Amino acid sequence: MIKNSFPLYAIRAFALALLMLSQSCNTNSPDIDTTDIPDGNCSYHFINKPIGFCGFDYHTIPYCVDCPDEEGKMGTYNILIDQPNDSYTDSIPLRPTVLFVHGYGPNSVEPKDPYAGLFLPAMRSNFCKYGYTIATLEYRQDVKGFSDPVCDIPIDEVIKTHYRAIQDLRKAIDVLYQNPTEYGIDIDNLFLMGNSQGAMTVLNGMLSTDASDWLSTFPSEYQGIKDELGPWEPRHPIKGIIGVAGPLYDLDLFDLTDNIPLFLAHGVCDTTVPYKSGTYFDCPTEITVHGSYEIACRAAELNKPYSLHSVEGLGHNWTEAKNAETTIKIRDWIKDQVLCGEPRQEDFITSASEVDCPTASTSVTDCQ
16 A cells, blocks of 8 residues: 555656666766856755766665564664765765665565665765755565555554654664764755655654644554563754655645655545545545645644645656756756755646546645
8 A cells, every 4th residue: 555566666766777777876086067056045055957077886874773674574674875076076075965865666585675776876966966966765664564556554563664764764863963064964954765664754754743743633543562672762943844746645744843844745636545535545444645746735734834846747756857957957957946045835737648547637736
């Protein structure tokens, strides 16, 4: 109930791998045109084109050692982190950082998450060489009792998986907060970016006060999960959240105390994670979730900043072209609105012509 079927994810992972290879950073530093560098408008001197290059070596930071996965197998989970190599390194040692949490994919025979390294080349190409420290997260993201059809997956195992995912994210952020200078992180400008289950993780993990707050949104039979799996680390401040095709379990988790700017992108025809409200895969279950449109509506209600990007004719699987287009929008949003300006409320509509679905309102002004 939390994922696309295995063949769909395998195809998706393969397509992403091809995209990453095509976008891999050049190991030779490009010529740098300094004429466009901002002069006082922003405290960071990176520009909207590559200013350097990123190699293929990275730090591996263990944050969850001897942690049991969904089957009870022990494993060590790491933060994979890299920095750009460019002419500004000496003057800007601490950089804005984007930590990426990938979507669901069934694990291999190894007891730990094998996907974080797959996404690192794309993060290098799309963010690292533009002046950001980047990181990807290995985390406990698989589901016990994985099955196809997905509606047969036990809902309690879905919730446990999501609990562990948030638990891991908050533990990883806590580790980064302990010694950010060692890894070139400006901890005051730490962004979280997630896709699908990864977006669920960052949205629920950062908008929930703690584990009890999150579990309170579920029926009483799920309240013992905290005792079974342990508490979460305290929540640390985050500069911004980028959620692509991700849900929030309860809109009340997002309240007046939450001041994190949100970038939300979602296919209007998504049936895996509903664009508005519903259940995963439209499965018959009592557990509903709220997609990007409803989250933006909640932000508007609370007068909080958000940038909603609705894609008509697109389901849960994003095309290479739409990924590339949205990545540029994300970079612009981080730099122009959050780091160098003021975040605002905005919504946009684009199209992909990949999937047909009934027409739905995408304007936040139509929120009920």
